[in-house]
Every structure is written in structure tokens, then in C-alpha cells.
Amino acid sequence: MPPAYTQLAALLDEVTAAPLPIDATDAQLCVLAERSANECASMATIIHDPKALRARLAWMVTNRGISPPQITDDRQFMLRCLDAAWWRRNLRRVHGRTFEHAAIRLGFVSIRAGAYASNETVQRRMAQVQRNAKMLRAVTMQNEHGHEFTLAELAAKGVGNKAIRRGELMLRMAGCEDVATERGDVGVFVTLTCPSKYHAVLAKSGTINPNYNGATPREAQGYLTDVWKCIRAKNHRDGLHPYGFRIAEPHHDGCPHWHLLLFIAPDQVAQLCANMRAYALAEDGDEAGARKNRIKIVRIEAEKGTAAGYIAKYVGKNIDGEHVGQHLDADGNVIGADLVGDAVIAPSQRVEAWAAAWGIRQFQAVGQPPVTVWRELRRVGAEHVADAPEHVRQAWAACQRVTETDPETGEVTTLQAASFGEYIRAQGGVNMGRLYRIGVAERVELKEGRYGLAPRPVYLGVYSKDTPEAVYASTRYEWKRAAVAPAIGRPWTGVNNCTGPDPEHVAGWEAFAPDPVPVAPHSDAEWYANFDFSYFDTDECRAHYKGGW
Secondary structure, eight states: OOHHHHHHHHHHHHHHOSSSOTTOOHHHHHHHHHHHHHHHHHHHHHOOOHHHHHHHHHHHHHHTTOOOOOOSOHHHHHHHHTOHHHHHHHHHHHHHHHHHHHHHHTTOSSTTTOSSSOHHHHHHHHHHHHHHHHHHHHOEEEOTTOOEEEHHHHHTTSTTSHHHHHHHHHHHHHHHHHHHHHHTOEEEEEEEEOOGGGOSBOTTTOOBOTTOOOOOHHHHHHHHHHHHHHHHHHHHHTTOOOEEEEEEEEOTTSOEEEEEEEEEOGGGHHHHHHHHHHHHTTTTTTSTTHHHHSEEEEEOOGGGOOHHHHHHHHHHHTTTOTTOOOEEOTTOOEEOOEEETTEEEOHHHHHHHHHHHHTOOOEEEESOOOHHHHHHHTTBOGGGGTTSOHHHHHHHHHHOOEEEEOTTTOOEEEEEOOOHHHHHHHTTOSSOGGGOSEEEEEEEEEEEETTEEEEEEEEEEEEETTEEEEEEEBOOOOOEEOOOOOSBOOOSSSOOSSOOOOGGGSOHHHHTSOOBOOOOOOOOHHHHTTOOGGGGGSHHHHHHSTTOO
16 A cells, blocks of 8 residues: 555544544534433432542543543532533533544645635534524523613623724724833834644645644644743843733644734844744754744834734734735735635634634733723723722723714714723833732622532722722622513404304403414424434444443
């Protein structure tokens, strides 16, 4: 047999030797979750010693390829193992990553097959988003004032709304640049890439990289994180304190790379660049193309545009695709949209599916005050900060957007925009670490959750760290699920064609009761369409689970 076929056969055997079958459908995962939870429940009736039962359940969880719950409370540990929803959530995550890694290794994630993430993973993510959106629209919440909103309407008011998320990021970047201009700092734009062995597919030819080490995008992200840790430590020893933003996004084959927008004093730029180059090339720095492609540093020139504008396309590309042109790979090839049925897969959807599948944080601030305080200040009323210290009032004013609505046209005009730069100044500046002036006031309460009581932080507002006893309360509402009216009603006409019972034998209250609204019979046919229950009794399935069922 030719060596190429032998190598392919070995690769197929390796990628399919997973705790979960990589070709399992979501319906199969749901059934397996129910079955696993029932097995754990049966085990709980046999073993009564908590430590022995916990050890046995941990083995059963690990045997499915899932990490056991990282919780010390034995009861909550067991309740998770007995919960089909917990199993379903973790099986989907593990299976999704196993499937995607197999697709990467087989070359199905590339500029020529499906950039950033495989078509199947993107479709699965789109289906999940649609399920979540349907659920959010179906649930109505009510607060203590009687105001009702669907969960979808409430989610659209926060950073879960992609447009709001993108706008907040751009506002933060503009504020950071404003502070840098005031300090006289300059901006550098850095692109940090993994060594070639972390890339599964060659960009030019689209073939499998013979030097690929089998790392997942999550492991490649870990490599970049370790490199950044070394750079930070070296910068600290040299007295360098850059600040700005970091964006993680995928190459065409799913391997992540970083874009960093950093601000630093002009006389420290050379040392910063030297430190970053040294650690970026520390591993396999002598391979072909390493010095050219491993790290690229561009100094931002004011006459060519603002730093925030320079990075705007990367923000849009990784969120919703707004204000972004065509997606190009390193070779300048266009990453086009694909057709799946009647749905168009936009490149930003592929990037979002990639980040969700691998659990990679896309955006992170560097050397800036926490955005949680900024968001909490927006909830604080003006009357609560009237007697607050100057820096608290300054920070509060920086977080507010003042608008005016035309009573005739309804047009909203912004009189004063929020300023993240003023917020940074009120917090004491950049690179303050734990010395920022304002923090979030919270208390820890025992809240009843799905698995029992657990300590949960409850935000109360903000406080000044020099006077922690004074809390400036934020506005919060107590939301509960609104009552659902029973599905009954009268016919649309006064009579119907049904023969009713003899009025003499009908109770008085029943004679005037409305007729029930007919409900269509429920069918699980679509859910079970892709599932073969006999699969779990085959030798192939047993081979995937060590020790059998």
C-alpha cells in the first residue's frame, strides 16, 4: 500500500478514536445525556458512601471524555452528574471540539474548504443561536413595577446585542487613544502569530502541513498566552507599561493569532519592540519565514488616521461584520460567504462560531480600569452621587450619554456623548492595577440555584476605595417570570357544529364555561428522525466507551 494511504488510514483511525463518535448527531447526544444521567442515578442507589459515590461518578464522567465538576460540595457534585441538562451541555462542548479538531486535521478547515471553522460547526452554532433566540422570545419577565419584557428585549439592551457590544468597544478604544494623546504616548499595532507547526493547512496550496503538531486552536491560544506572559514580565523588569487592547482571531485554518493595539512613551517603543520580537521568536525562531511572519509591528501615524479607526475593521470582523469589506487571508485571497440551504454564512458568523467552539476570548483590555465599574456607574442615579467625592462624580458624568428627543419627529439627538477617556482619568489613569479609585460594591448571598444553595455576588453599586463605607447604589429590578394565561377562549362565532350534551344534565357553571381551544397533537418524529437507537447496542459504539456501558 502506498505510504500516503497508510498515513491517511492512520490519521483516520486516530481522529475517530475519541470518547464520543465524531459523527454523532445532536439527537444522539441528547439521548446519551439522558442515558448517562440515569446511569449515575442508578449508581447513587447502589453506593451510599459519599466519597465512594463521588469517585465512581467522577470515573463515569471521565469515561465519557468530560472533566468532572470542579466543585467541593459533594451534594452539588452529585446533582450535576444526575442532571441530563448538565450532561447535554458538556457532551455538546466536548463533541464539538473533538469534531472540529478532526475536521482541522483532515483539512476541512481552510480557505478552500471552509475558513475559520468547518461548515458543520458553523451550522451547529447557527442552529444553537436560533434555538436560544426562540427561547428568549418565548419567555416574558415582569419586574416589581409591573413592567413586562421578553428575555429577547432585555438581552437587546445589554452587550449581548452585537451592535451595542461593538459600539462600546469602539468607545473604549477612542477613550484610550484620547488618554494616550494627552500623555504624549504613541501607538503601535502588533500582529503575533504561532510557529508554523501550529498550522494544520498550508495557505498557498491548501494541503495538510506535514510539520503540524496536532495542536488544537485552544492549545495554540495557550501558546500565545504564554508568550504574552513572558513579554509582560520582561516589560515589567524594564520599566515598560504599555496599555491598549488585544484581539484574538483565527487564521483561515482555525489557528489563532493576536492583534495588539498598544500605547507607550515614544522613547520606549524600541525596547518594547525588541522584547516582543525576542519572545515571539524564542520557539522555532530560525525556521523559514519566522522573522518575516511571526511578528509584525507597525507604528501608527497620526496623519494616516486614528488608532481606533485603524483597528475598527478587526472589531467589526469579529462581532457582526459591520463596516468591514471583504475578508482576506494572508495571501490576499477573498474569504467568501457560503450557501447552506437558504441561509448565508457570513465570515463574521464563522469567526463567532470558531470562538464559541473553542472557548476563546476575542477581546481583552490591557492596562485599563475595569469596564464592570463603567457599566455599573451607568445604573447609578444622579441623586445618589450628589454628595460623592469629585472623582466619583467625574466618573459618573463620563459614563452618561445625554440625549434630546424631538417631540414632533421623535428624532433622538445626542447632546453629550459618554467618554471612556474621562472615565480613565477619574479612575486615576492607566496601569494602576488594584489602585484604581472606584470599585464595584457587592455582597455575597446564598442563592438557590439548579443544584442547591451556592454563594453568588450581588452588585449593589459603586464605592470610592478611600471611603469604602459609602456605597452609591445602582438601580436594579427584581425580575420574575410573568404568569402565563391558560390557553382557553370562546369560539369566534356564537355556535359551532358540534352536538353538545343535554342541557338538563349539565351543571350550571359548566353551561357558561368557554370551550377549550383545540391543541395540535405533539410529534417527536422530527427530533428522532436522525437517531438510530440500536446504535448504542453495537460493538462500534461500545468500542468508543472503555469498559462498555
